[in-house]
Amino acid sequence: MHDMPGYDYHIDIPGTVLFDGKQAMKGYALNKMCYDFNKAENxxxxxxxxxxxxxxxxxxxxxxxxxxSRDILAMIDAGGNIYYLAKLAGIFKLSVQDVGGLQTGRTTEEFQQYLASQA
Known part of the structure; x- marks a missing residue:
């Protein structure tokens, strides 16, 4: 049964940090803080x-x-989940497309052009 996907299963995608159980534990405090940014007063x-x-x-x-340092990619490496980090990125005046560019090695404009070409 240990050959089943999902059981201690890890996919290695070069250049990609997978948000798995290990990353979730590593980033718990960061993600908890970012979750609380759902409230404007926070x-x-x-x-x-x-x-x-x-x-x-x-x-x-x-x-x-x-x-x-406002380094979203380093936050991901530190266990941050992009869905929680989106609120923090917003505080730093970064859009989801800014972050997408960072994640793909493109400028925001290049990432927007890429998205438009996929439509």
Missing amino acids: REAFKADEEGWMARYGLNEEQKAAIR
């Missing part, structure tokens, strides 16, 4: 005191450094 409070918010949620140094 987004505003974060902007007023980023360091305090990161300490409050117990982010590790890798996660803090990624946030300080």
Whole structure:
């Protein structure tokens, strides 16, 4: 039964961080903080005191450094789930298309052109 997909199963896609159980555990604090950004008052409070918010949620140094540098890809490496990070990216004035460009090695404009070509 151990050959079944889903049982301790991992796909290696070069250049891609898969959000699996290991990444979920690694990024728990970061994702919990980002989840709380669903409330506008929390987004505003974060902007007023980023360091305090990161300490409050117990982010590790890798996660803090990624946030300080506004590096979404480093946040993903640090266990961030893109769905939760979308709120944080919004706080940093990054659109989903900005993030898509970062993830694919394109500028935002190149990513938008790519999307348009797929329609």
